Amino acid sequence: MNAPMNPRKLRITTTSLSGCFGCHMSFLDIDERLLELAALVEFDRSPITDIKHCSQHCDLALVEGGVCNAENVHVLRELRANAKILVAFGACAVNGGLPAQRNHLDVGQCLSQVYRTPDGSATAIPDDPELPLLLDKVYPVNEVVRVDYFLPGCPPSADTIWKFLTDLLTGRTPRIEHPLLKFD
Amino acid sequence: MSVSAEISSLIEPILQRHAWRPDRLVQILREVQEAVDFISDETAAHLAEALKIPYAQVHSTRDFYAFFYRENRGRYRVLFSDNITDRMAGNQALFEHMAKRLKLERGKVSDDGLVSIDYCSCTGMCDQGPAILVNNRAITRMTLRRVDEICDLIRGQVPLDKWPAEFFRVDDNIRRADMLLGTPHEPGKAVRAAIARGRDGMLAEMKLSNLRGRGGAGFTTAVKWEACRNAPATPRYIVCNADEGEPGTFKDRVLLQSYAGRVFEGMVIAAWTVGASHGFLYLRGEYLYLLQPLEAYLAGMRAAGLLGRDIGGVAGFDFDIEIHLGAGAYICGEETALIESLEGKAGRPRVRPPFPVTSGYMGKPTVVNNVETLCKVTEIAINGGAWYEAIGTKQSTGTKILSVAGDCARPGLYEYAFGVRIAQVLEDCGAQEAIAVQVSGASGVCLSEREFGRRIAFEDVPTAGSFMIFGKQRDLFEVARNFAHFFAHESCGFCTPCRVGTVLMKEIMDKIAEGRGTQYEMNELLRLQQVLKPGSHCGLGQTAGNAVADTVQKFRPAYERRLAETDFVPAFDLDAALSRARELAGRDDAAAHLGEEA
Amino acid sequence: MSETSNANSFSIDGQRIPFTPGQTILQAALAAGVYIPHLCHHPDLKPHGSCKLCTVIVNGRNGSACTQMAMPGIEVENNSPTLNDRRRVLLQMLFVEGNHFCPGCEKSGNCQLQALAYDLEMLAPHFRHAYPVRPIDTTHPDVWLDLNRCIMCELCVRASRDIDGKNVFALAGRGVDSHIVVNSPSGRLGDSALSIDDAAVHVCPVGAIMVKRVGYAVPIGERQFDEQPISRQVDYLAARHIPIVPVAATEER
Numbered sequence A: 001m002n003a004p005m006n007p008r009k010l011r012i013t014t015t016s017l018s019g020c021f022g023c024h025m026s027f028l029d030i031d032e033r034l035l036e037l038a039a040l041v042e043f044d045r046s047p048i049t050d051i052k053h054c055s056q057h058c059d060l061a062l063v064e065g066g067v068c069n070a071e072n073v074h075v076l077r078e079l080r081a082n083a084k085i086l087v088a089f090g091a092c093a094v095n096g097g098l099p100a101q102r103n104h105l106d107v108g109q110c111l112s113q114v115y116r117t118p119d120g121s122a123t124a125i126p127d128d129p130e131l132p133l134l135l136d137k138v139y140p141v142n143e144v145v146r147v148d149y150f151l152p153g154c155p156p157s158a159d160t161i162w163k164f165l166t167d168l169l170t171g172r173t174p175r176i177e178h179p180l181l182k183f184d
Numbered sequence B: 001m002s003v004s005a006e007i008s009s010l011i012e013p014i015l016q017r018h019a020w021r022p023d024r025l026v027q028i029l030r031e032v033q034e035a036v037d038f039i040s041d042e043t044a045a046h047l048a049e050a051l052k053i054p055y056a057q058v059h060s061t062r063d064f065y066a067f068f069y070r071e072n073r074g075r076y077r078v079l080f081s082d083n084i085t086d087r088m089a090g091n092q093a094l095f096e097h098m099a100k101r102l103k104l105e106r107g108k109v110s111d112d113g114l115v116s117i118d119y120c121s122c123t124g125m126c127d128q129g130p131a132i133l134v135n136n137r138a139i140t141r142m143t144l145r146r147v148d149e150i151c152d153l154i155r156g157q158v159p160l161d162k163w164p165a166e167f168f169r170v171d172d173n174i175r176r177a178d179m180l181l182g183t184p185h186e187p188g189k190a191v192r193a194a195i196a197r198g199r200d201g202m203l204a205e206m207k208l209s210n211l212r213g214r215g216g217a218g219f220t221t222a223v224k225w226e227a228c229r230n231a232p233a234t235p236r237y238i239v240c241n242a243d244e245g246e247p248g249t250f251k252d253r254v255l256l257q258s259y260a261g262r263v264f265e266g267m268v269i270a271a272w273t274v275g276a277s278h279g280f281l282y283l284r285g286e287y288l289y290l291l292q293p294l295e296a297y298l299a300g301m302r303a304a305g306l307l308g309r310d311i312g313g314v315a316g317f318d319f320d321i322e323i324h325l326g327a328g329a330y331i332c333g334e335e336t337a338l339i340e341s342l343e344g345k346a347g348r349p350r351v352r353p354p355f356p357v358t359s360g361y362m363g364k365p366t367v368v369n370n371v372e373t374l375c376k377v378t379e380i381a382i383n384g385g386a387w388y389e390a391i392g393t394k395q396s397t398g399t400k401i402l403s404v405a406g407d408c409a410r411p412g413l414y415e416y417a418f419g420v421r422i423a424q425v426l427e428d429c430g431a432q433e434a435i436a437v438q439v440s441g442a443s444g445v446c447l448s449e450r451e452f453g454r455r456i457a458f459e460d461v462p463t464a465g466s467f468m469i470f471g472k473q474r475d476l477f478e479v480a481r482n483f484a485h486f487f488a489h490e491s492c493g494f495c496t497p498c499r500v501g502t503v504l505m506k507e508i509m510d511k512i513a514e515g516r517g518t519q520y521e522m523n524e525l526l527r528l529q530q531v532l533k534p535g536s537h538c539g540l541g542q543t544a545g546n547a548v549a550d551t552v553q554k555f556r557p558a559y560e561r562r563l564a565e566t567d568f569v570p571a572f573d574l575d576a577a578l579s580r581a582r583e584l585a586g587r588d589d590a591a592a593h594l595g596e597e598a
Numbered sequence C: 001m002s003e004t005s006n007a008n009s010f011s012i013d014g015q016r017i018p019f020t021p022g023q024t025i026l027q028a029a030l031a032a033g034v035y036i037p038h039l040c041h042h043p044d045l046k047p048h049g050s051c052k053l054c055t056v057i058v059n060g061r062n063g064s065a066c067t068q069m070a071m072p073g074i075e076v077e078n079n080s081p082t083l084n085d086r087r088r089v090l091l092q093m094l095f096v097e098g099n100h101f102c103p104g105c106e107k108s109g110n111c112q113l114q115a116l117a118y119d120l121e122m123l124a125p126h127f128r129h130a131y132p133v134r135p136i137d138t139t140h141p142d143v144w145l146d147l148n149r150c151i152m153c154e155l156c157v158r159a160s161r162d163i164d165g166k167n168v169f170a171l172a173g174r175g176v177d178s179h180i181v182v183n184s185p186s187g188r189l190g191d192s193a194l195s196i197d198d199a200a201v202h203v204c205p206v207g208a209i210m211v212k213r214v215g216y217a218v219p220i221g222e223r224q225f226d227e228q229p230i231s232r233q234v235d236y237l238a239a240r241h242i243p244i245v246p247v248a249a250t251e252e253r
């Protein structure tokens, strides 16, 4: 990789909203290149660091998963407010993905299917304030906050992620094309 | 799957009258609905079997037209015309009032299955609105009082033909008459004059006159006729386009109501010139009230030897005219969609070329002309092309009828020689404080005050006739938003840019209206226009973004004052998106809510 | 390449394209190995012109390459940033209009819509998703219909009508409510005249009409558009034919 234009380390925050952590796993899949990356970036709030809230302003936010419930909205807003650049990271962030397959159903239908006793009869839907409430639909990230870049793929391959990050780090507008551009 | 004996017995005579011809499907569906109120899947299947056509074809046609219903919409189906001029005259308050009195929700039938109310596209009564349709019969000059009276009549189940005749009065409102509206019609004179000139002679006069079509595109009529005449196939057809769906246009309605002789004689002359044997008048469904008088007029012409066999005593000059009704589809004004509809299908525009003049109705050479164009033909037959050519401007000969509506003292028809300035029209109709004029309907152009010196003519501001005036109290954003809704509703759905683009445009306009728009949405509107205009299959999509683009450019503050202060707002209310889950979980704690901001 | 003179050639982006009279711009281009993006065109079927992906600029005027006839000497603009930008917007429109979840779609890798999106570097559908509620029909023994992925190209309509002689499919509704309907008294595929070897079954460019029990027979990664982007598969596009047993035009309905 060429010498970065910016000597300061790039500060990255990441999260998985309604995702499966597959995009994060794929990120880790860049393998030994992680070491190269570690010299150039540092992580703030992220499942990788266990930092619970953004501690300072970040350069880059990678958001995995669609927006499914109230908690997702809070997390997403925090990242948006704390990052210069926000990336919809992976298929679910881009179009809701598999969780969005519930979008043609009523939330009530979904919940009453889920909250059942072992014999199959319906039970009360819990009213615990700790549980985040579901939105009527699963929304792509760009329908809730402004998004700067999209990185599709289910998950985006390690090579795709690497290409995207190295483009960014070297000051090129990221460009993902064949064979790196995949929706699945 | 079968229909009841009662329904079957009501449908049978209709099928018989149309000789079980599948190409009459649109007409059959219209009459079936009139007889049995709606066209259920069972009825559709019954029709498919009787006509020996695929079930899917009946479904496809039924579901295309806004005035055909798959489910019961009641014995009284009330539609409020929702053009911007109806809005300006207060149609929404009237709608709410009726909904409340009849305890109805928009688009839903009452529990007893008696009545439903909804909105529909412009019904062409803009000079005497707000207007409604009840079972496709137009009622003008609606007031709160009239709403009350209608509610009582419906609740009392009084048949429509017993309602006060005054409700159905449609005025001509001719405010300025020139050579067409001001010259008395002498039946047969124009046809005899054309016959005397001979087929070649009549075509030569048409060429001299340089008459251009009044339906919008402004195509030279003689060129169209000559191409049809030279097409080898027969029979040839003459179609009069009376679909008049362009919001704000109502001049064809007046011509058909009070100048029908000219329209039909124009068709006879066209038939004479190109050698056609059969004619259609495609009348928009909203003008159903004209059907009977027009049929009577045609009967009179047949009796007078102006239609039928050996017209004007010329052996072998046989020509007759049939009236087809539309069923609530603006796109059927586009000539190839119109022809599809005449053939009993959904009105989706064909690929052109081939053009109708070589391959039109049933694949045969067909001339499609606007109502007003055909009226002009009678003037040329009588007075000659040179006389005609001297009126108007170089590229726009003759006179043009404008349908003037909106903020002015005297709405109605104004006939001018081409070349008249916008400001002149405004002065004549008593529009003192106009800030904008939408010329040529929703698909036309929005002119601001600084452009009022421009002229009505193909070389400057072309128009199909609509002239809607907006006074200084009006909000041009709402005007454009009304039009955006119109196009999303009327797109036929054939091509991608228009089918999806018109809906996206409408949604963005609604987002801005709700205060959720930002500069980003303004850019999106223009970005969509850059795909709609060059990429759409027909004129509908190509013009659908014009009003939005014009007003973004010329009335930008009307948009800007609605924009949010941030750089992004979601299109939906996040807190509302939680409401269903809140209700299900029985929660109302702080964590069960989302504010607008982070 | 045969002798080309101005009388039997035209140009696309400055490149000379020979043609035979009666060919459309798209047919001539594909025959000459020049790629013009397209979705609703198929070599076995009559031109239709609804998807508008193939829109080119012919002597300064916009037109569909799949319906417009090749003419001597015309100048066609095709592979330009302006046109490709518009095409990308059209693709985004098609994606948000339906429900396209590629990770769970058997067509992925063989899908023309997806392949075009890759080729034109469409990274996201951009517009607000409509998430429409659309039906899935599994009543047929061999074929299933998932209208969530339908792009209204009417290839199935044309194939069933013009090749199979059956009229199994029709486009119904208007505008945004347009949808494919099946010709049977119940409206279900299982009650229709469709059979597995109909051309209509194999012509769908996306994953809306699918043959049952062939799930992932060809692994992801080895599919039609995995090896090369669609724009480099012109020979395939020009010569693909539906694997069909022609059916005599019967009076089926």
Ligand SMILES: Cc1cc2nc3c(=O)[nH]c(=O)nc-3n(C[C@H](O)[C@H](O)[C@H](O)COP(=O)(O)O)c2cc1C
Binding pocket: B212, B213, B214, B215, B216, B217, B218, B219, B221, B241, B242, B243, B244, B245, B246, B330, B331, B332, B333, B334, B335, B336, B368, B369, B370, B371, B373, B374, B538, B539, B540
């Ligand atoms: C969406 C659309 C709607 C149209 N509606 C009408 C109409 O209501 N009446 C009409 O005469 N022409 C209408 N036209 C124009 C017709 O396609 C056609 O050009 C016209 O009828 C030709 O007649 P003319 O040459 O006498 O003007 C419409 C065109 C489009 C694209």
Ligand code: SF4
Binding pocket: B331, B348, B349, B490, B491, B492, B493, B494, B495, B496, B498, B499, B536, B537, B538, B539, B540, B541, B542
């Ligand atoms: S532009 Fe609109 S109305 Fe015209 S064909 Fe396309 S979808 Fe239909």
Ligand code: SF4
Binding pocket: A183, C099, C100, C101, C102, C103, C105, C106, C107, C108, C109, C111, C112, C113, C114, C149, C206, C207, C208
């Ligand atoms: S049809 Fe094509 S674009 Fe749609 S989900 Fe399937 S693979 Fe993706």
Ligand code: SF4
Binding pocket: C149, C150, C151, C152, C153, C154, C155, C156, C157, C180, C203, C204, C205, C206, C208, C209
């Ligand atoms: S089902 Fe397939 S072939 Fe038929 S219209 Fe839809 S996308 Fe086209």
Ligand code: FES
Binding pocket: C037, C038, C039, C040, C041, C048, C049, C050, C051, C052, C053, C054, C055, C064, C065, C066, C067
């Ligand atoms: S391929 Fe030409 S419009 Fe679809």
